[in-house]
Amino acid sequence: MRTRRVLRGVLGAVGLVPAVAVLHSGRILWGGRLRESAPAVDAALVLGMAHHNGVPGRYFAGRLRHAAERALEDPSLDVWVLGGTAVGEELSEAEVGCRELQRLGVPEAQIHPSPEGCDTRGSLLALLRAQPEIQHNRLSIITDPHHMVRARMLARECGLRCAADPTPYCPVTVREKSWWVFLSHEVGGLVVADCAQLAGRRVARRCEDILRAIDGCIRPHRRLRHAQIRSADSAAQRD
Template structure:
């Protein structure tokens, strides 16, 4: 009897391990697949997820996102570009402010820019953007971020009440090498699964958060 119970427990444990592995693998593949998509329907706004900036100068990750947002704006995807992201401790500029200044310098009209200067992670950023959308009667957005971050960002935007699609960047440090891509996919897989289980966000490395 004891042997049978032991065998049953071993099978249950084995099945649980296999299910966990399949969940991780399928999530990683979904992140990879989403990263390869480029959805750009006509929307109320283009939303650029903030990341590191240095004294008002966007990092290379952030610059890649902003340049992609300019191309979407010029293609007529939306009449407004929203930058989002707060200040880290000691920073003089917020991510949203640095992004807005970069876009203005790049030729985007002032009245086509909105900086939402809050948000320390993706989830908080999506929530404050959702509030800004509600105040203006907007509903739909095209999200601009790094490819591997797109699926989590889109999920969090939708959970915050935004009709979201994603148009990830196709340049910048996040896509330079296969090793870099693999590392970010692994990190995003963990972050996405944590969000689905806990409903909480995590602060990521530059280019991910």
């Protein structure tokens, strides 16, 4: 009898997966397209992403292009580029992003690196530790449309007042596999963010570990990155 109840519970949980995936996909696709035409802010936060030997990847380049346009439109706007150093890299995402902004014509005085953090939440917390006064500023977040809903949730969890400003220069379309891979990644990330809000960060970490284990089975090359993020999370908790 007990086995049957457990089996029904497992089957019920599995049956929820498609519904959760559809619901969260809708939130990501709808929420990620909401953009203020020109947010009245003091500073913009550009969330870092992969680079290749100092050259921003396609997604990162799209974020930086949008940030450069914002900075050139408003010479008083401070632009913070976030992101630490990935495994095997010598340069941080923040350093690479700042160099690219300068190449795009943004004056050096407007550009500020925050070269710590292995994921979105870690990068935001690192910025807050280094620049606690920034929580009193009006901020915008510049990232990809898929990433925007979760990024804004995490920023608000950290105590930052942020307006959404997703880049219009996302390099992939629905016809490409990477568009769907990115969407599935963000669905999992949004589940974790919801867990943090509803049940606390400890439960969210357990959920995240399960999802990373699944991702590691599907994409083994991601395991090293997951290990780096876990190590950084553990260090932050000790601090």
